[in-house]
Amino acid sequence: MARYIVFKIIGEKGIPASGDAARSLFDRTVNNGIGLLGSATSGYHFMKDEYGPKTGIGMVKAASSGLTSVRAALALASSDQEFGKLRIDVLGVSGTMKKAREKFMK
């Protein structure tokens, strides 16, 4: 079972301007938080097409068993070389992309 985590990036020096930049930031964050093996077992996947560069809102996918790990990793994000101090707020979690979009991204 997959879970879709809707997040919002708040950065001191702005937010990623594209889905690729956001993915890069998330990959760094998750790897820092739970490591390569952790991200592999958690089923983490950044959905770059869902990312809104203006709002900083986007979506990542995780296995339901790895949801806690991914959220913990996102909670640990506090700074980045490119964006300075930052926090990644989880706006909500849903079991389908459709519901995640409707509930948290509108």
Added chain:
Amino acid sequence: MSVSGSVCFIIVVCQPADGTREQLVRECEMLGFTNFCFLDYCDDIGKGRGKNQESEGPTAAIPGSSFSGLVIFAENSGKALKVVRDNRKDYDFIAIASEKEEVLTECVVEGGGAIDAILPDFSRTKAGKDLVRSCAKTGTALFLDFSQILNAPAYFRHVVVRRMGEAVERLQVKNDAKLVIASVTPDFMLLRSPSELSAFFQHVGMRDVVAQDSIGETPLSILKSNRERRGLPALGVRIILTNKTNEGV
């Protein structure tokens, strides 16, 4: 604490603002302290309950627990320690609050395990952190301050996380009453929501975590219904509470 057999984790996420005292009153009420007492700067010693803030509070939700606590705003450390020593047996919970590091340091050194808590907004000081270590050693109470992780240098973070995991493990093995307060920095960028903290503490091994977003609602009823739904007795609870003062940032 005297409620043996129950484990009470109380995690206070606090972004300090004006009216700290009022916040503490509300928090203590929310935590189910029906019979707690605030002493301002220890001036009220000898006047019984002093400026008492007794409240009935939403206590009925945790059966068998009627916590009794003493909160001391201690600027005179000698008196503070006297209060701790003299009242230890009368209260389940004694907390020292002070903005002065030296006061807290003395309380750590001399009060040792007699103190259960250092209140949010104060645990960010070095002395507060020392108190955390002291309490963890004596087993009186444990504080998990999430901002310690975020503030730690990158090369040292894994050590802080590991220690938190070990501390949680220790607490879960020992099934006696404990109090855990995680106070978080006033820096908005370092503040995390209860559900995020909940995820982190679950990740490091804490069970039955309940995230609570608003101080206006009782977390106790949520805990009760959660555990009842799972067929568990309403003991061994962990509470995450936030005063949610971060709106408008």
